[in-house]
Amino acid sequence: xxNVARVLTLSLLALGMFIYPQEVLSSAGGxxxxxxxxxxxxLLPFFILSELLMASGFVHFLGVLLExxxxxxxxxxxxxxxxxxxxxxxxxxxxxxxxxxxRNDGEITRExxxxxxxxxxxxxxxxxxxxxxxxxxxxxxxxxxxxxxVYLANLIVGFLFRFYRVTPxxxxxxxxxxFKRAWREMKNAQNRDTRTFGQVxxxxxxxxxxxxxxxxxxxxxxxxxxxxxxLWHIPLLLATIGHSIIRIIQIPVLQALxxxxxxxxxxxxxxxxxxxLLDQQVALLSLLMGWGGLSVxxxxxxxxxxxxxxxxxxxxxxxxxxxxxLGLSQLFLFVAKVPASTIPVQLPDPSAYFWNTWHLxxxxxxxxxxxxVVLALIRxxxx
Numbered sequence: 001x002x003n004v005a006r007v008l009t010l011s012l013l014a015l016g017m018f019i020y021p022q023e024v025l026s027s028a029g030g031x032x033x034x035x036x037x038x039x040x041x042x043l044l045p046f047f048i049l050s051e052l053l054m055a056s057g058f059v060h061f062l063g064v065l066l067e068x069x070x071x072x073x074x075x076x077x078x079x080x081x082x083x084x085x086x087x088x089x090x091x092x093x094x095x096x097x098x099x100x101x102x103r104n105d106g107e108i109t110r111e112x113x114x115x116x117x118x119x120x121x122x123x124x125x126x127x128x129x130x131x132x133x134x135x136x137x138x139x140x141x142x143x144x145x146x147x148x149x150v151y152l153a154n155l156i157v158g159f160l161f162r163f164y165r166v167t168p169x170x171x172x173x174x175x176x177x178x179f180k181r182a183w184r185e186m187k188n189a190q191n192r193d194t195r196t197f198g199q200v201x202x203x204x205x206x207x208x209x210x211x212x213x214x215x216x217x218x219x220x221x222x223x224x225x226x227x228x229x230x231l232w233h234i235p236l237l238l239a240t241i242g243h244s245i246i247r248i249i250q251i252p253v254l255q256a257l258x259x260x261x262x263x264x265x266x267x268x269x270x271x272x273x274x275x276x277l278l279d280q281q282v283a284l285l286s287l288l289m290g291w292g293g294l295s296v297x298x299x300x301x302x303x304x305x306x307x308x309x310x311x312x313x314x315x316x317x318x319x320x321x322x323x324x325x326l327g328l329s330q331l332f333l334f335v336a337k338v339p340a341s342t343i344p345v346q347l348p349d350p351s352a353y354f355w356n357t358w359h360l361x362x363x364x365x366x367x368x369x370x371x372x373v374v375l376a377l378i379r380x381x382x383x
Contacts, residue, residue, distance in 0.1 A: 016228040023231060024224050031223030034265055035216045038127050039091075044212050046090040046365070050082075050098060051204030057189030058082070059107075062372075064182035069375045075162040079107055080116050084158075085368035088151060091124025092292060096300040097211060103307045111165040113309045118317035119158030121300065122150055123264070123289045125364050131265070132285060136272050142282070145332045149286045153325035157317050164313065215299055222295035226263050235259050250274070253284070260288035263295050282329050290325035291318055 017024050053059065059082045067078035074080070079102060087095030096117060103113040125147055133143030195203070229235060239254035252274035260267015271284040297318075301311055 013225065013228065016231070017224070020228065020231060023227050027223045027227035028220040031220040032216060034223075035219045038124075038131055038265070039215060039219065040212060041126070043090050043094065043124075043215065044208060046086060046094065047097070047208035047211055048204050050086050050094070051208060052200065053082070054098075054101070055193055055195070055200045055204065057186035057193075059102075060189040061182045061186040063107075064185050065179070066372055069372065073162065074115065074158050075166065076112055076116055077108060080112070081369075081372045083116055083120050085365055085372065087120030088122060088154075088368055089125070089365040091127060092121055092296045093215065093299045093303055095120025095122075096303040100304050100307050100309070103304075103309060110308050110310075111167070113307065114313040115158070115161045115164055117300070117304070117309060117314050118161045118164070119154045119321075121292065121296070121314075121318075122154055123292075127265075128289065132268055132289075136268060137278075137281065137285075145329065145336060146282065146286060146289070149325045149329040149332055150289050150321075153286075153290055153321050153328055156324055157321050160320065161313070161317065211303075214302070218295055218299045218302070222263055222293075222298065223266075226259065226266065229262070230259070235262075253280075257284065257288075260284070260293065261291060262293060264288050264291070264293035267293070279330065279333050282333055283326050286325040286329035287322045290322035 059079050062082050063077055063079035065078060066081040070076045070078050070081050083095055083098040083102065086098055099108075099113050099117045099120065102108045102116075103110070108116065128147045128150065129140070129143035133146055134140040193200070235255050235258040236251070238258050239251045242254045242258075243249065243251045253271075256267055256270035256274040259270055267288045268285055271288065272281050275281045275284065297315070300314055304311065
């Protein structure tokens with residue numbers, strides 16, 4: 001029955017593409033424009049950097065250095081700290097890429113991979129600060145509130161997932177972070193990789209380019225699907241049904257919610273247009289950015305398809321992340337007492353976006369690594 005439903009769905013999608021060729025062309029172009037302006041500068045440099053750092057043994061260095069923090073707090077090996085830092089730096093789907101890589105290399109177990117996958121997928125800091133806070137809301141200072149809500153909510157999800165599929169032989173490291181042992185582990189990893197630096201760099205660029213182009217394909221394809229759904233008034237129909245059940249929420253808000261559950265960027269734009277009060281806008285924005293969208297879900301599913309990681313844990317984590325981020329955003333907004341005025345939706349200048357994203361993401365990466373090392377040193381208590 002599932003195969004029949006799949007064939008019917010794909011046939012309906014193909015029919016829609018034949019009936020609305022102009023809309024398909026414009027929506028695909030819009031998806032690729034979003035990829036070019038927001039995703040490419042946030043992902044490609046850090047994809048290449050992550051491949052080079054993993055090949056250099058840096059992950060093994062961190063594995064020794066941060067084991068005393070990551071194992072007790074998240075029930076993850078120290079090597080997972082690199083995935084956490086890169087996931088918070090570059091956004092979707094960096095966490096899934098690196099988690100799948102560690103699992104395929106046998107560096108983490110299946111349960112550890114699912115715990116790691118649960119809280120290492122976020123919107124990029126450049127998207128939250130530049131596109132949403134500055135461009136859409138017209139309030140750059142709200143970037144701190146939005147990013148804080150999303151990041152802190154994800155850390156809470158990571159802590160909650162430490163109780164996910166706990167085995168009796170789970171161990172908690174109490175070994176002091178040793179730079180000497182970390183350096184030795186890094187040198188051993190380098191000796192196992194016999195490639196020259198030129199080969200490592202070429203492989204990193206090739207693999208990173210393939211991955212980021214795959215993301216572009218997902219974004220273009222899901223932009224087309226979402227455009228067809230709106231042409232057939234499916235989100236409006238769902239919003240109308242939802243309004244008949246929950247009358248306190250208006251139809252435009254529900255329509256923005258359904259679009260955002262499918263594709264995050266479009267949902268964020270519509271959320272600001274559909275709501276007039278800032279606290280409501282921030283609430284829906286945090287919810288959608290915590291959720292990520294079905295387009296991101298498809299990217300993650302594709303990236304982990306070559307592993308034994310279960311997708312269900314990711315789905316549960318995204319639901320928790322969305323709800324916790326919404327609650328935290330309202331708490332932070334109440335404490336900050338931000339004025340309720342906004343300006344019309346607009347997007348940041350794409351000519352400056354690449355460098356702004358690079359600088360901001362670089363600071364986030366350095367800050368994450370510094371914080372993790374400090375926490376590892378503080379966390380240790382010699383027996």
